Amino acid sequence: MSGLYRSLFRLITLLFYAGNTLLLILIIISGGTNSYPISNFYWVQADTSGIPNAPNLTRWTFWGACSTENGSTNCGDHLSPAYPISPLDNFGTKVNVPNKFITDRDAFYYLTRFAFCFFWIALALLGVSFLLYIGTWCSYGFSKVVFILTTVGTLFNVTAVILETAASVMARNAFSNAHRATRLGSDLFGIAWASVALCLLESAASFYEYFKKFKSHLIKNHAKEITAAETHPLGTKNWFYSSKSDQPAEEPAIVATDPYAQNNVTSTAAANTVSQDNQHKGINFFTIRRTQKVTHDDDSV
Numbered sequence: 001m002s003g004l005y006r007s008l009f010r011l012i013t014l015l016f017y018a019g020n021t022l023l024l025i026l027i028i029i030s031g032g033t034n035s036y037p038i039s040n041f042y043w044v045q046a047d048t049s050g051i052p053n054a055p056n057l058t059r060w061t062f063w064g065a066c067s068t069e070n071g072s073t074n075c076g077d078h079l080s081p082a083y084p085i086s087p088l089d090n091f092g093t094k095v096n097v098p099n100k101f102i103t104d105r106d107a108f109y110y111l112t113r114f115a116f117c118f119f120w121i122a123l124a125l126l127g128v129s130f131l132l133y134i135g136t137w138c139s140y141g142f143s144k145v146v147f148i149l150t151t152v153g154t155l156f157n158v159t160a161v162i163l164e165t166a167a168s169v170m171a172r173n174a175f176s177n178a179h180r181a182t183r184l185g186s187d188l189f190g191i192a193w194a195s196v197a198l199c200l201l202e203s204a205a206s207f208y209e210y211f212k213k214f215k216s217h218l219i220k221n222h223a224k225e226i227t228a229a230e231t232h233p234l235g236t237k238n239w240f241y242s243s244k245s246d247q248p249a250e251e252p253a254i255v256a257t258d259p260y261a262q263n264n265v266t267s268t269a270a271a272n273t274v275s276q277d278n279q280h281k282g283i284n285f286f287t288i289r290r291t292q293k294v295t296h297d298d299d300s301v
Contacts, residue, residue, distance in 0.1 A: 010137060013205040017130035020198040023191050024123040024157070030188055031061025031075050039073040041191070042066070044085060044168045046175040046182040053091040059185070060085045060171070062116070082116040084109045085171045100174035111167035118160035125153030126199070129206070136209050147210035154199040161192045 030041035042059035045068070049056040055067035064083035066075035084090070086108045087097045094102060101108060129149040135142030168184055175182035 009205070013202065013209075014130075014133055016198050016202050016205070017126070017133050020195055020202060021123070021127050021130050023195040023198070024119065024126065026191055027119060027188065027195070028062055028123060031063035031066055031073075031079065034072065034074055036072075037187075040185075041188040042073065042185040043164060043188060044171045044182065044184055046171070047180040048087065048091075050096045051087060051091055052093045052095050054087065058090075060168075061188075062119070065090050082113040084112040085167050086112075098174045098178035098180070100170070100177065104170070108167055108171065111163045111170075115160045115163040115167065118156045118163070122153050122157035122160060122199075125149045125156065126202070129153060129202070133206075136206070143206075143210040143212075147206040150199075150202050150206040154203045157199050158196050161196050164192065165189065 026038070026041065030038055033039070042061045045057065045059045047056070048054040048058040054065075057068040059066045059068055059073050060083075061073070061075065063081070064075065064079035066073045066079075068074065086101060086105060088094060088101050088105050089109060091097075126149070129146050132142055132146050132149075136146050168189075172182045172184055
């Protein structure tokens, strides 16, 4: 990949990270303010007239159930962290509540509460990946960290969107079966699934960056090992099978004085002068040569 295309690829990936972080922030602040356009973000809307403690029209957002006035969302009392899409828990009554919410209460309750937690984890991981992504352009360590964070963040984000979608569709069907007007929030679900698409693209891009840096890292380490072997004091030489020229020179002949015969006796340390007759089971007996003729046993060594 040429330098121009590489720079363009990195710039687009950086924009993906920035856009995905923004989308997750929009999801998390939905229901937290009545300002436009955040007031139009909700998971599911349903007719809750006739249910005690409930407004005539309720919108379930990220932070809880909100009433609707003149087409705009008004979030007030029914807000809290991990707020479930469950009229039974939201309004504290079973009166006029669709039967599906009563029989399958645990499904609605835990799907939406886990989705709330997973969105926060995904935002934390992907937000840190966005901040560290520039470091991947020049560092193998950053590439590895960003790849891991992006992959785990993508898993949490995809899981959160799937759980929230399942709970919202179930809630819509429950209200529809009870002959109550209901609909899904297309704006918020569009943001959520767009975030999933960006997560998949970011995961592919971070894997590509990590794979390139990992391959380059292996090549550099291999080159360093070769250089270190060539410059090592012992080198790559095999000392057990080195050539004859590499062997140390033969030791000089050792001259000793015979205290009995008063003659000089010369012996060699090398095994070249060893006689076959003097070898027995791997023990070498060196031949001793006398400088004078021996005529008596007393003169023997």
